[in-house]
Amino acid sequence: MHDHNCIDASRVLVRHGFLQRFCRLRVRFELMLKKCEEKRKARMEVEKDQYKSATSIQVPHMKGGEGDKSYAKNSSWQVFLNDLPGNDFNTLFKSLPSFYERLKKEKGDEFGQRTFIAAVPGSFYGRLFPNNSLHLIFSSYSLNWLSQAPKGLISDTGVSLNKENIFITETSHPSVRKAYLDQFESDFTTFLRSRRSELEAGGRMVLVFVVDDTIFHPCYFAPLGTAIKDMVSEGLIEESKLESFNMPIYKPRDEEIRLVIEREGSFDIHQHQITFKVDWVLSLESEDKALDLEKYGKGKQVASRVISAIEPLLVTHFGHAVMDDMFQRYSVKLTEYLETKEGFIETLVICLIKK
Numbered sequence: 319m320h321d322h323n324c325i326d327a328s329r330v331l332v333r334h335g336f337l338q339r340f341c342r343l344r345v346r347f348e349l350m351l352k353k354c355e356e357k358r359k360a361r362m363e364v365e366k367d368q369y370k371s372a373t374s375i376q377v378p379h380m381k382g383g384e385g386d387k388s389y390a391k392n393s394s395w396q397v398f399l400n401d402l403p404g405n406d407f408n409t410l411f412k413s414l415p416s417f418y419e420r421l422k423k424e425k426g427d428e429f430g431q432r433t434f435i436a437a438v439p440g441s442f443y444g445r446l447f448p449n450n451s452l453h454l455i456f457s458s459y460s461l462n463w464l465s466q467a468p469k470g471l472i473s474d475t476g477v478s479l480n481k482e483n484i485f486i487t488e489t490s491h492p493s494v495r496k497a498y499l500d501q502f503e504s505d506f507t508t509f510l511r512s513r514r515s516e517l518e519a520g521g522r523m524v525l526v527f528v529v530d531d532t533i534f535h536p537c538y539f540a541p542l543g544t545a546i547k548d549m550v551s552e553g554l555i556e557e558s559k560l561e562s563f564n565m566p567i568y569k570p571r572d573e574e575i576r577l578v579i580e581r582e583g584s585f586d587i588h589q590h591q592i593t594f595k596v597d598w599v600l601s602l603e604s605e606d607k608a609l610d611l612e613k614y615g616k617g618k619q620v621a622s623r624v625i626s627a628i629e630p631l632l633v634t635h636f637g638h639a640v641m642d643d644m645f646q647r648y649s650v651k652l653t654e655y656l657e658t659k660e661g662f663i664e665t666l667v668i669c670l671i672k673k
């Protein structure tokens with residue numbers, strides 16, 4: 319006979335670059351886990367009906383149950399962290415023991431011992447998991463990364479449409495935004511198609527995007543573009559290097575995300591859609607207290623976060639030799655910017671349910 323007290327492993331894919339971020343997002347994550355548990359509870363009820371003739375079955379309870387009967391205490395979670403193969407998975411793995419300890423301290427031994435974390439290297443613009451093997455997918459600030467810089471930014475004759483910029487800025491030609499949008503639509507559609515096969519029917523997907531709220535808010539790449547431009551005028555970087563560099567990152571508008579989801583057709587958009595602003599500086603946990611006291615400390619903190627995410631791109635294109643200088647200049651530009659203006663990102667959280 320099927321034992322309903324056995325541990326039910328729930329497989330969850332977490333799009334994740336940094337484990338620390340995972341801790342900060344845990345409140346939202348826990349809400350998602352709760353929804354998963356509710357869904358499984360419903361499934362258990364169905365199974366209970368199937369076995370109603372059997373008298374010895376004890377169905378675990380979400381709340382209130384004790385010991386073997388407690389569903390919450392007997393559930394287990396298998397969490398897969400995904401990133402590109404070039405990600406530093408060694409550092410991630412090394413941080414796991416302390417993460418498990420923290421989990422046990424904060425959530426109790428039961429929870430800590432029933433969470434199993436693994437990693438899956440590969441691009442999410444393609445298949446990562448077997449069919450119907452996931453219950454919940456969580457992607458945080460990652461779908462803004464395109465599979466490549468849009469091809470349409472360089473004309474057939476090799477002329478760059480976004481000449482002096484490394485991203486979409488106020489001075490970019492409208493065709494630049496269009497080229498980025500085309501790439502985003504194609505990539506996001508590929509992502510949805512890949513995940514629809516992996517998610518079980520009724521499974522949920524929570525996606526967190528940096529969005530463009532249509533009123534132009536400078537992105538933190540703008541001061542980086544200015545720093546690189548200065549280096550070009552001082553002869554430290556070739557002009558052609560700047561002209562041929564475009565960040566493979568896009569901030570979609572709310573309606574652009576919706577349109578792709580509707581066109582692709584495998585997911586219903588759940589009614590909950592949350593938008594909020596994240597301050598560039600306040601969102602940082604100040605890891606280096608000495609930086610707080612430095613004149614360019616604020617800029618350095620933001621710059622080091624941004625650079626750590628995009629450094630491989632910059633090194634491949636501009637070379638290792640200019641990186642320190644670029645970082646210093648970027649920190650100064652960011653600090654100057656933050657002295658007079660607000661710096662924040664607009665975030666959208668969207669919850670999808672597989673049809």
Ligand SMILES: C[S@@+](CC[C@H](N)C(=O)[O-])C[C@H]1O[C@@H](n2cnc3c(N)ncnc32)[C@H](O)[C@@H]1O
Binds near residue numbers: 334336400401402459
């Ligand atoms: C801005 S970080 C977000 C990290 C983390 N999820 C968070 O919320 O802080 C974006 C991450 O997405 C990863 N990434 C970009 N494109 C990817 C792809 N096609 N497949 C898998 N990971 C990708 C990058 O390597 C990077 O670690």
